[in-house]
Each structure stands twice: as C-alpha cells, then as structure tokens.
Amino acid sequence: MRVDIITIFPEYFGPLDLSLIGRARAAGLLDIAVHDLRTWTHDVHRTVDDTPYGGGPGMVMRPEPWGEALDALVPAPAVAAGGSDPDLAGAGEAASAGAGNAEPAGAGGAEPAGADGAGAAPARLVVPTPAGERFTQAMANRLAGERHLVFACGRYEGIDQRVLDHAATRMPVSEVSLGDYVLFGGEVAVLVMLEAITRLLPGVLGNAESLADESHAHGLLEAPGYTKPARWRGLDVPDVLRSGDHARIARWRRDQALLRTARRRPDLLARAVAELDDRDLAVLAGAGFRIEQPDMAK
Numbered sequence: 001m002r003v004d005i006i007t008i009f010p011e012y013f014g015p016l017d018l019s020l021i022g023r024a025r026a027a028g029l030l031d032i033a034v035h036d037l038r039t040w041t042h043d044v045h046r047t048v049d050d051t052p053y054g055g056g057p058g059m060v061m062r063p064e065p066w067g068e069a070l071d072a073l074v075p076a077p078a079v080a081a082g083g084s085d086p087d088l089a090g091a092g093e094a095a096s097a098g099a100g101n102a103e104p105a106g107a108g109g110a111e112p113a114g115a116d117g118a119g120a121a122p123a124r125l126v127v128p129t130p131a132g133e134r135f136t137q138a139m140a141n142r143l144a145g146e147r148h149l150v151f152a153c154g155r156y157e158g159i160d161q162r163v164l165d166h167a168a169t170r171m172p173v174s175e176v177s178l179g180d181y182v183l184f185g186g187e188v189a190v191l192v193m194l195e196a197i198t199r200l201l202p203g204v205l206g207n208a209e210s211l212a213d214e215s216h217a218h219g220l221l222e223a224p225g226y227t228k229p230a231r232w233r234g235l236d237v238p239d240v241l242r243s244g245d246h247a248r249i250a251r252w253r254r255d256q257a258l259l260r261t262a263r264r265r266p267d268l269l270a271r272a273v274a275e276l277d278d279r280d281l282a283v284l285a286g287a288g289f290r291i292e293q294p295d296m297a298k
C-alpha cells in the first residue's frame with residue numbers, strides 16, 4: 001500500500017519509523033511519504049491559512065497549496081473517477097468500486113500502475129475532521145484494501161471546503177472523524193487510522209490469527225487476557241485458562257466477551273444480536289441481560 005500524508009507538521013510522523021509500522025515499511029509492505037504542505041506555497045511567509053469568509057473566529061486553510069499538493073501527488077487520472085464518499089462504512093463502497101475503473105496517469109504518476117495496469121485504483125483522499133463519518137474497525141478493513149491513500153491533515157478551523165469538492169471530481173474522498181471531540185489537528189487522527197489499517201495488511205502481524213478474535217472483529221469486545229505468573233498479588237488466573245480444555249476455554253472466552261460487551265457497550269451487543277445463539281442468550285440472561293432477538297419470520 002502506498003500512503004501520502006500532507007501536513008504542516010511533518011515531525012508529528014516520527015513514530016511511523018517505530019515498531020510494527022516501521023518494520024512494515026522496512027519490509028516494503030507499506031510505502032509512506034510525509035509531505036510538508038508549505039512546499040506548495042509561493043510567498044515569503046509560506047502562508048497556508050487566512051481569515052474565514054463570513055467572519056468568525058480562527059483561520060481556514062487556503063485552497064491553493066492543497067490543490068497543488070494533490071495535483072502533484074495524484075496526477076489527473078486518464079478516466080474521470082471519484083465523487084465524495086460520505087458513507088465509507090456502507091454505501092460508500094459503491095464510490096470506491098466505481099472509481100476502481102479509473103487509471104491514474106502513467107508517466108510521472110504518483111501511483112504505479114502495477115502489473116494489472118488498467119485495473120489500478122486511483123488514490124482515495126482521507127480527510128480527518130470531527131464533522132466526518134466515525135472511524136471504525138469496519139472502515140479500517142475497507143481502507144486496508146485500498147492501494148493508495150492520501151491523508152490531508154487539517155489545522156486551524158479546517159481546510160477550505162472547495163479542496164474536498166474539487167478533489168471529489170477525480171478521486172474518492174472520505175471525511176473521517178475519530179470521535180465526538182475536537183483535536184488541534186488531523187495528524188494524531190492519521191496516526192491512529194494508520195495503526196488500525198496497517199495491522200490489517202497481509203504480512204504485517206507475525207501471527208495473523210490475533211486479528212480473528214480481537215475486539216470489534218465480530219461485533220463483540222474481546223475477553224480479558226492473562227499471562228504468567230498464575231498468582232500475582234493474591235489474584236489468580238481463572239482456573240479454566242489453565243485447564244488445557246480448549247473447548248471450555250473457548251466457551252469461557254465467548255461468555256466473557258458477551259458479558260463485557262453487554263456491560264460496557266450495549267450498543268455493540270444490540271447490533272450483534274442476530275449472531276447470538278441460544279447458549280449466548282442464556283449466558284446473558286443468567287447475568288441479568290434480557291436481549292430481544294429480531295423476529296426473522298417478519
């Protein structure tokens with residue numbers, strides 16, 4: 001996967017040299033380039049912001065440097081593609097799939113055409129914003145399937161909307177929020193998204209099985225984990241985990257995942273309800289959680 005990050009604080013991305021992302025980059029599984037937006041300014045102060053039209057506090061990021069940056073990193077495709085993608089978690093897939101027919105310009109193109117040539121997907125522009133669609137594991141899964149992601153890190157009051165509107169005429173654009181709070185800038189949000197996406201790329205995790213049962217993989221939170229010693233500060237590891245009985249351990253973990261999810265994230269459990277079997281429902285009922293299953297006959 002190729003990743004371009006545009007920011008006025010390239011230093012924020014030092015952590016991308018570390019740990020598993022650093023290793024994935026060294027192994028050639030991930031090609032990340034960080035670009036200083038001010039490279040595409042032309043005044044002596046390297047200005048990237050200005051006062052908002054209509055008045056109000058704060059500054060808005062000017063469109064010109066962003067436009068030039070995106071032109072440089074994602075040259076105009078041979079075939080028009082894209083459109084804004086307000087719903088990457090659902091119907092937005094159509095925009096992504098449709099855009100897959102477009103081929104970025106070859107010579108000088110930022111995106112290598114790849115062996116499959118005409119089938120190469122264009123870049124997807126990802127813009128972190130508190131006004132975007134909420135980032136989830138499902139969205140991370142979909143983004144992990146892209147060949148080229150371009151992240152645009154906003155600062156101040158954000159980026160002039162025309163940058164996104166124009167970009168959407170030639171590539172899919174996703175406005176993504178980390179959650180219902182406001183950060184200083186998009187850099188931290190991009191680091192979070194990249195961690196979630198990178199660990200899903202084939203070959204990045206030593207043991208890909210660790211993805212299978214973790215929180216959010218199947219709509220439930222993961223059961224608690226324990227390691228040695230078996231007794232620590234008077235607290236024992238649950239006996240079942242030391243029993244060697246794999247069926248019982250799996251059942252215990254499933255029960256713990258159900259109960260944890262019911263207590264901490266009833267919203268997740270409500271969405272996973274169609275996947276629950278009678279045994280699951282009995283475990284929840286035994287702990288006082290009454291779950292209504294949808295009537296499939298309706």
Ligand code: SAM
Pocket residue numbers: 127128129130131152153154155156157158159176177178179180181182183184185186187189
């Ligand atoms: N005026 C904007 C609003 O109210 O929607 C907030 C701008 S914020 C101070 C500056 C930048 O931080 C945004 O452009 C975005 O890149 C980033 N940001 C802030 N909160 C975020 C969140 N919850 N998720 C993703 N990015 C966020």
